Amino acid sequence: MTKITLRQLRYVEALARTGHFGRAAESCAISQPALSIQIKELEETLGAQLFERGAREVRPTGLGEAVIARAREVLRGVDEISEMVRAARDTLTGRLRVGVIPTIAPYLLPRLLPDLSDRFPDLDVQIRESVTPRLLTELGEGRLDTAIVALPVSDPALQEVAIFEEPLVLVEPAGATGPAPRNPQDLAGLRLLLLEEGHCFRDQALSFCNLPGQRPREGLEGTSLSTLVQMVGAGIGVTLIPGMAVEVETRSADVRVSSFDAPQPTRTIGMVWRKNSPLTEQFTGLSELVLAAAQQDATAGDPR
């Protein structure tokens, strides 16, 4: 038993519409015999006659009417596939699963998400907030489409683009005496508060402090930047936070914020996605949106 083809359904539709083999063929831009044969073949595969051929006119049978109605639905469905794709081709549509690390998410997303739904109204953005290794795993497994993280990630299967350089700034208790520290060496002897293990920002902060070789005193750990800043406000120690976090986190805390002398410590914020993702172009566009969102915050940093 041969299979029904869309071509046959298109011809059936034309024949139903025109009621005339010749004109139906013309409307399909083929010869009349070609159409006759396709109709006949469909009737044979179905095992039932769809049209009653009179000398004067061609009429669908009762069953034919039902088939034609169905065929029209099917053809419309196929057209909709084309339309759907055309509509979605250059714009992001459907579901976009974005991973963001915790030291970026609370500061970037409030600015990014409105822009995003403004630019792509039909986009259903799903945010996954987690530490870099987990995000990369999920990205690799296809459970995320892209992620906003600190670079580099150095995964050969992933494409990464840098978006901007974000400075690390120092947070001290408001009542700190003396001049603000201007470089890593000045941190010696201060109690440095860090995020707990797993956060890349912890490593970045540590690596800045470790630069001159002197290890900071064993610090307390916090689960979020917010917690760290609150701890600083309570006079427990000092901490480093990324520029973007300053505005939000120091608003309600009694702390002093200061930046370092050049070479300023920074981290590189960027986006990653699977190299074989077909959305490369859209992701690149998306990264510009991220930059724009970041730059709404003057303290965020400089584009790369």
Add this chain to the structure above:
Amino acid sequence: MTKITLRQLRYVEALARTGHFGRAAESCAISQPALSIQIKELEETLGAQLFERGAREVRPTGLGEAVIARAREVLRGVDEISEMVRAARDTLTGRLRVGVIPTIAPYLLPRLLPDLSDRFPDLDVQIRESVTPRLLTELGEGRLDTAIVALPVSDPALQEVAIFEEPLVLVEPAGATGPAPRNPQDLAGLRLLLLEEGHCFRDQALSFCNLPGQRPREGLEGTSLSTLVQMVGAGIGVTLIPGMAVEVETRSADVRVSSFDAPQPTRTIGMVWRKNSPLTEQFTGLSELVLAAAQQDATAGDPR
């Protein structure tokens, strides 16, 4: 721009289901390159990538997911066409438009219709009651599927089957004096009531009476057999009615019914449909149902 084919959608579905070109091809009983090419061609005609090819796995893109969902709907629709046809092939389904002449309809249909909906539960029977010429016109125009009429109709485009022979019986006022008429000659001098022009039964009655050459007295005309019998009951004259009508029409009228000597006058009841109708087989079966319904009435007549 080439056109989307069902084949492509079937392959897309298989690829989505298996997540593997090789296994998808196997499930479609083709080679892997054949499937690869069809997928590629669909992606090209759509102008968008539907699957992300990893070395390890094949994943639908976001857009691909949407297309696959649609494709499944389309394929299901096509399957439903097959199922629909298969279900309808040997049984009558959908709408059946039946024409019946007025001198049959009121007596046959009350018996036929229950049998019919019993036998074909999904059949939507539409009855058109009219005189033979109009029924034949509508049949020719495709506005009726079949008609139950008195034969012959002698239309070369129509197929006719005789179902049964129905006797014509005489209806006299109940108080009629003397013996009942036994043959056409006995009708001479009686006032014969006839249906109005257009009814074939009028012509049949007339032709019976005319046989011996003597013309019946100019009779009054009635619009229905029911009217005629009532008129007879009122003593206005006599009339002929078909056997099937006896039970219904003489129940509430004060009349005497008698049949004629052999050769009894009869009319042939049969079915007609367009010769090129694909439902010939079903109509033949239907004619048996008509016969069965007619025979429930003992006075109806004999099968042909």
Add this chain to the structure above:
DNA sequence: TTATTATCATAAGAAAAAGATATGACGAAA
């Protein structure tokens, strides 16, 4: 690292499907 394996893409020729032109059959209209 290097070899191996798994997997998808590409190429070239073979098979199948679809199309065109020419022609036949048949009923309707003249």
Add this chain to the structure above:
DNA sequence: TTTCGTCATATCTTTTTCTTATGATAATAA
């Protein structure tokens, strides 16, 4: 009856689809 309109059939050509063989690439194993 002849002619015309219409759909079916036949034959050949073109296009599409398929298969087999082979190449490229990345993950896995040695």
